[in-house]
Amino acid sequence: MFLKRLFYPFIMVSLFVACSSDDNGAEMPDPIATCDDNQQNGDETGVDCGGSCTPCETAIENPDSYTFERNGESTVSFDGQTTRLLMGDEILAAFMDNTSTVEKLNAMFAHIEGEADFENADLNASDKNIRSKTAASADYFASNATNQALIRADFDLWINNQVTDVYPNWEVAAVAGSAGQISDGSSTRYISAMGLEYNQLFNKGLIGALTADQALNNYLSPAILDEGDNRANNDAGTVEEGKTYTKMEHKWDEAYGYVYGLNADATDPNADLGADSFLNKYIGRVESDDDFAGIADEIFEAFKLGRAAIVAQKYDVRDEQAEIIREKISEIIGIRSVYYLQQGKNALDQETPDFGGAFHDFSEGYGFIYSLQFTRKPGTEEPYFTKAEVDAFLVDLMDDGENGLWDVTGETLDAISEAIAERFDFTVEQAGS
Numbered sequence: 001m002f003l004k005r006l007f008y009p010f011i012m013v014s015l016f017v018a019c020s021s022d023d024n025g026a027e028m029p030d031p032i033a034t035c036d037d038n039q040q041n042g043d044e045t046g047v048d049c050g051g052s053c054t055p056c057e058t059a060i061e062n063p064d065s066y067t068f069e070r071n072g073e074s075t076v077s078f079d080g081q082t083t084r085l086l087m088g089d090e091i092l093a094a095f096m097d098n099t100s101t102v103e104k105l106n107a108m109f110a111h112i113e114g115e116a117d118f119e120n121a122d123l124n125a126s127d128k129n130i131r132s133k134t135a136a137s138a139d140y141f142a143s144n145a146t147n148q149a150l151i152r153a154d155f156d157l158w159i160n161n162q163v164t165d166v167y168p169n170w171e172v173a174a175v176a177g178s179a180g181q182i183s184d185g186s187s188t189r190y191i192s193a194m195g196l197e198y199n200q201l202f203n204k205g206l207i208g209a210l211t212a213d214q215a216l217n218n219y220l221s222p223a224i225l226d227e228g229d230n231r232a233n234n235d236a237g238t239v240e241e242g243k244t245y246t247k248m249e250h251k252w253d254e255a256y257g258y259v260y261g262l263n264a265d266a267t268d269p270n271a272d273l274g275a276d277s278f279l280n281k282y283i284g285r286v287e288s289d290d291d292f293a294g295i296a297d298e299i300f301e302a303f304k305l306g307r308a309a310i311v312a313q314k315y316d317v318r319d320e321q322a323e324i325i326r327e328k329i330s331e332i333i334g335i336r337s338v339y340y341l342q343q344g345k346n347a348l349d350q351e352t353p354d355f356g357g358a359f360h361d362f363s364e365g366y367g368f369i370y371s372l373q374f375t376r377k378p379g380t381e382e383p384y385f386t387k388a389e390v391d392a393f394l395v396d397l398m399d400d401g402e403n404g405l406w407d408v409t410g411e412t413l414d415a416i417s418e419a420i421a422e423r424f425d426f427t428v429e430q431a432g433s
């Protein structure tokens with residue numbers, strides 16, 4: 001059954017810290033804790049508490065909204081993440097303009113400050129771009145330039161194939177083995193010879209390679225949060241020059257921005273989930289499924305409490321909330337992977353197969369499966385699925401026949417779905433409905 005966590009206005013967190021000391025290997029006498037002298041001594045971890053005394057307790061209030069201030073000014077900032085989400089939306093629109101060129105799409109993806117790549121002049125003036133943050137997390141790619149290059153090459157390839165394979169056949173009816181357009185009853189889809197919508201691969205691939213990777217494996221990582229003097233400065237309340245926030249506060253907010261950066265009211269984002277084309281949209285989609293209702297609150301509550309813990313300098317609580325966020329956002333990606341495979345299977349199982357609808361679902365599923373390599377298993381530094389496992393899934397999806405998705409079988413779709421669901425705390429039936 002899908003587990004639901006309950007959040008209360010505050011939580012009580014018991015902190016246990018063991019202390020030890022040595023002096024060149026010589027044994028030291030056991031420390032003596034008095035527990036009632038209003039001083040921290042012996043093996044106490046706080047004043048008259050912890051160690052051999054009564055456990056220390058500290059209450060951290062989880063605020064009603066993502067609102068944090070210092071001296072009456074907001075300390076929350078994630079402008080860079082909002083910028084990249086807006087850039088992503090414009091790139092996706094350009095994918096569906098068959099006059100776009102490889103050069104134009106590449107320039108949007110790897111934007112250079114001052115270049116007129118976007119409709120939005122503020123984006124043109126920005127020094128941000130998406131490509132530099134794709135597969136760029138500290139935990140997964142700081143020492144893995146090989147996989148980083150391979151992943152970025154996939155996005156480059158999808159851009160190239162959209163222009164050179166799909167655009168020339170924009171007005172041609174697609175058939176097995178030939179690119180073109182195909183209807184799903186309500187929309188016209190533009191697919192490759194193998195049935196893939198490259199705009200969907202690019203879109204859903206960025207959910208993992210950009211938004212999830214940056215949030216889960218970069219900004220929520222102790223390697224970033226505690227980098228350099230971050231913890232000491234946060235303890236001292238030392239803010240960044242010219243800013244209202246400490247560096248640790250800002251790094252947590254940047255993770256938040258990749259999830260909620262385009263919501264109308266980012267202090268209360270669950271009021272309008274679906275504000276972007278990336279994680280936010282699909283948190284809303286999964287939340288609307290009765291089998292997973294409550295997951296949006298779990299993610300939001302963990303973001304709020306983790307930020308409050310940073311303010312309270314309770315870093316164990318911060319890290320516990322980061323683990324919740326990693327688990328739940330990873331589940332979103334896993335759930336939608338299975339959902340789209342099963343929806344596509346249903347479209348093909350109709351008396352008159354809906355190939356347009358199926359290929360659209362499969363393309364979205366392809367992108368979500370691709371994103372599984374950027375998920376994060378709680379308590380580990382590993383994804384739920386490695387790049388090799390993800391690559392194998394995608395090969396299986398496309399190799400039931402020479403025409404790719406035109407030939408995919410229900411057995412293949414079920415096998416991949418079962419393998420994904422098995423790693424998570426849900427069933428194919430729950431995710432696929």
